[in-house]
Amino acid sequence: MAKLENPEVSPRLAKNLRRNILERCIEFGLLCSGIFAIFITLAIIYVLVSEAIPFFQHVSLYDFLTDTVWTPNYSIKHYGIMALVSGTLTTTFIALLVAVPLGTITAIYLSEFATHKVRETIKPVLELLVGVPTVVFGYFALMLVTPLLQKIYPDLTTFNMLGPGIVMGIMIVPYIASVAEDAMRAVPMAMREGAYAMGATRFQTAIKVITPAAISGIIAAYILAISRAVGETMIVAIAAGQQPNFTFNPVESAATITAYIVSVALGDLEHGGIGYQSIFAAGLTLLLMTLMFNIIGHAVRKKFAERY
Amino acid sequence: MVDKKRKHPKEIIKAESNALNFSYADGTQALKNINLPVYENKITALIGPSGCGKSTFLRCFNRMHDLYPGNKYDGEIILHPDNTNILDKRVDPIEVRMRISMVFQKPNPFPKSIYENVAYGLRVRGEKNKRVLDDKVEEALKGASLWDEVKKRLHDLAFNLSGGQQQRLCIARALATDPEIMLFDEPTSALDPIATMNIEELMAGLKEKLSILIVTHNMQQAARISDYTAYMYLGELVEHDKTNKVFTNPRKKETEDYITGKFG
Amino acid sequence: MVNDKKAEIENNLTRIRSLITKHKRHDHIFAGVGMFIIISLTITLLVLFLDLVFDGYPRFNLDFLTNFPSRRATAAGILSAWVGSALVLIVTFFAAVPLGIAAGVYLEEYAKKNWFSDLIEINVTNLAGVPSIIYGLLALGLFVYGFGLGQTILTAGLTLALLMLPIVIVATREAIRAIPIHIREAAYAVGATKWQVSLHHVIQYSYGGILTGVIIGMARAIGETAPVITIGALTFIAFLPPSPVGLEPPFINFEWLEAGFTVLPIQMFNWISRPQMAFHVNAAATGAIIILLTLLMNGLAIKIRYNIRKKIKW
Known part of the structure; x- marks a missing residue:
């Protein structure tokens, strides 16, 4: 800096110096935008925890985790998160039941069976499916899938977990297919040639050689699928009902954690009230559940990665 | 055409290519009118500068080119004694591959245990009997002189083996199914000298049971191990004869230039 | 002797052939199942x-676009919703795009490989996996009450920007990574500074890839519902925010940022939640518009990416 004020410095060097300072400033600015990502993470944790703390001063953690009734808006208040967790787990489970086999088969088909042309045509369709807003899928579940299911099973109520679970599964198929397919395409061609040179068929190569070789990436796809299903909001809020109900029965109606947050947000929120705080406690639970599934998933993935 | 292909009357022909042409999907013609016999219980080496088509030729023998759309064969490769043209569209490539196995340039074990790698070819053939599998795996690993090194850890992951061991594992894998011909595509180019020596010794023993076709970029290797040598250049077969003849008294000037290192 | 061997081989061949036929059946079954699922x-x-x-067909007319929501389903329209969506997206765009590109350029061109850049990277990856409703809660706690921005267009735009940010960052990085090092070297060789290389070359050549990411992110922001509901967007709005452009100087004003609002997916959700079937028609019509917009935008993004892949051969 001192040099800049020094009149002895030639104008050319001064220009260099100015340019260097400018470069530094720009680098700092870019760094800040990178740091912003860390800031968001910290802010999420801070907001959820700081709003949940007063909630847990009202409600003991024991009641929160063991009570099976969730009625923060009734006169007799219960705060048993399990009534919401059950809904989240049930819809997630149904969704995975649909998405994991369909997504995996699609991935294997695209990676090992389809010709180049078919693959190049199908992948954009899958991407379009990924882009469909979830509120539209919710409409689909309520107005089309549930009535269809009612034809097979007439006792099904208008709001149930089965329909939205299935639709959620359909929504997730392209995610699994795309991530798992990438993992399979990344398996070196030498591996395929090795299998084909042994006289293996496409199916044998795909199942016995490529799938084990890509297992780490395939599990990553499943982890992503679980995160999507656990955090999915609009499909369940529209089609599963918003009444908390401690049940794992897919034909009953129930609220998920996300659906509860939406239903409270739609009403009049009194800032700082227990209802307001409860959605942050629910959100924190949701985040921890997502985190837990991710950790389990990565542990499984690591275990497989060691075996193969 | 047949007289061009100097047949050696004392040998039994296991396979022969007749007027074989091959083009890749982009239209480049990689093989031009190749006529070459592969003799039974002999090692035939393919030599030539890189890009001469020797690997391409080798990969015709188990229809590896079928994996990539657009590749075109023309001509025939006849497999004896049943006189099957293995390039015929009506012949299933899988059938060809079950009879003719291949060892690749870089070791490519599957992400499975040592045992499962060797047993894979048998499983593909529908073998489920544990006793048979155990016996065959042991036999193949012994045939590939790997048994003593791995018998205590058959269920370890194959990736944990050294490069030379991996390549011998791939040989055992190819051997386990009793192929009629084994193809080697520069099998030692990724290995150190000691591992290379092991594999060369192995091949000398293997030819008692089957016929071998090997691509090598290493002329000394061809001279050491092969009975017959074929020199290829720019997709054409320049010379084919007994190895000692090719290396001591080649008929063609180009062959001599390549062998003496004036070129290539 | 020779005949023996021939017989043995032919015997073996028959066995192999029947086996192949059996195995090939699995191939065909699987290919059939795969094709069936995809279709x-x-x-x-x-x-x-x-x-x-089809469900929304009765509402496809101009009135639907120019009417405010109403108690009567047939008279209700999506004017306030589409205007709200458009204004929110403007905020989202201007917040997420510069920040996302800057972060992407930093990670690819500037960051040294150390624990700190790893930390940023892990954060970006994880943020992409956080459920969108969590962003809603973050915005509710931080923007609405923490910063006192209220339940406004500004808040909603910033919230969706947070969601869009990882998408833009990832797209930017991928596009930048595709540029070979010798392009940079050529620029440095004529005396460009790092920033000049980034601005004149790296960002410009990765423009298509970044644009793809931005469009996909915007398409997602249009359909995103849960976080906007969570910050307390209204569901029934019968007025428009102040116009961003005026006829009198200074022509542009920013009062609209502080206005209450609703967006298309919330309007749709609101109508689905009504018991009357007539409102479901409105919901379907709104849904058709939303899905059309997102399909068009995603289709455009796919098209751009396809063109880049075809055109550029480094």
């Missing part, structure tokens, strides 16, 4: 779209 998925997408179009 079903495509049909699902089609049914989804056509169902909305």
Whole structure:
């Protein structure tokens, strides 16, 4: 800096110096935008925890985790998160039941069976499916899938977990297919040639050689699928009902954690009230559940990665 | 055409290519009118500068080119004694591959245990009997002189083996199914000298049971191990004869230039 | 002796052939199942779209676009919703795009490989996996009450920007990574500074890839519902925010940022939640518009990416 004020410095060097300072400033600015990502993470944790703390001063953690009734808006208040967790787990489970086999088969088909042309045509369709807003899928579940299911099973109520679970599964198929397919395409061609040179068929190569070789990436796809299903909001809020109900029965109606947050947000929120705080406690639970599934998933993935 | 292909009357022909042409999907013609016999219980080496088509030729023998759309064969490769043209569209490539196995340039074990790698070819053939599998795996690993090194850890992951061991594992894998011909595509180019020596010794023993076709970029290797040598250049077969003849008294000037290192 | 061997080989061949026929059957079955699933998925997408179009057909007229929501389903329209969506997206765009590109350029061109850049990277990856409703809660606690921005267009735009940020960052990084090092070297060789290389070359050549990411992110922001509901967007709005452009100087004003609002997916959700079937028609019509917009935007993004892949051969 001192040099800049020094009149002895030639104008050319001064220009260099100015340019260097400018470069530094720009680098700092870019760094800040990178740091912003860390800031968001910290802010999420801070907001959820700081709003949940007063909630847990009202409600003991024991009641929160063991009570099976969730009625923060009734006169007799219960705060048993399990009534919401059950809904989240049930819809997630149904969704995975649909998405994991369909997504995996699609991935294997695209990676090992389809010709180049078919693959190049199908992948954009899958991407379009990924882009469909979830509120539209919710409409689909309520107005089309549930009535269809009612034809097979007439006792099904208008709001149930089965329909939205299935639709959620359909929504997730392209995610699994795309991530798992990438993992399979990344398996070196030498591996395929090795299998084909042994006289293996496409199916044998795909199942016995490529799938084990890509297992780490395939599990990553499943982890992503679980995160999507656990955090999915609009499909369940529209089609599963918003009444908390401690049940794992897919034909009953129930609220998920996300659906509860939406239903409270739609009403009049009194800032700082227990209802307001409860959605942050629910959100924190949701985040921890997502985190837990991710950790389990990565542990499984690591275990497989060691075996193969 | 047949007289061009100097047949050696004392040998039994296991396979022969007749007027074989091959083009890749982009239209480049990689093989031009190749006529070459592969003799039974002999090692035939393919030599030539890189890009001469020797690997391409080798990969015709188990229809590896079928994996990539657009590749075109023309001509025939006849497999004896049943006189099957293995390039015929009506012949299933899988059938060809079950009879003719291949060892690749870089070791490519599957992400499975040592045992499962060797047993894979048998499983593909529908073998489920544990006793048979155990016996065959042991036999193949012994045939590939790997048994003593791995018998205590058959269920370890194959990736944990050294490069030379991996390549011998791939040989055992190819051997386990009793192929009629084994193809080697520069099998030692990724290995150190000691591992290379092991594999060369192995091949000398293997030819008692089957016929071998090997691509090598290493002329000394061809001279050491092969009975017959074929020199290829720019997709054409320049010379084919007994190895000692090719290396001591080649008929063609180009062959001599390549062998003496004036070129290539 | 020779005949023996021939017989043995032929025997073996018969066995192999029957085996191959059996194994090939698995191939055909699997290929059939795979094709069936993919066709079903495509049909699902089609049914989804056509169902909305048919259900919403009675509302496809200009009035639907120029009317405010109403108690009478037939008279209700989506004017406030589409204006709200458009204004929110403007905020989202201007917040997320510069920040996302800057972060992407930093990570690819500037960051040294150390624990700190690893930390940023892990954060970006994880943020992409956080459920969108969590962003809603973050915005509710931080923007609405923490910063006192209230339940405004500004808040909603910033919230969606947070969601869009990881998408833009990832797209930017991928596009930048595709540029070979010798392009940079050529620029440095004529005396460009790091920033000049980034601005004149790296960002410009990765423009298409970044644009793809931005469009996909915007398409997602249009359809995103849960976080906007969570910050307390209104569901019934019968007025428009102040116009961003005026006829008198200074022509542009920013009062609209502080206005209450609703967006298309919330309007749709609101109508689905009504028991009367007539409102479901409105919901379907709104859904058809949303899905059309997102399909068009995603299609455009796919097209751009396809063109880049075809055109550029480094």
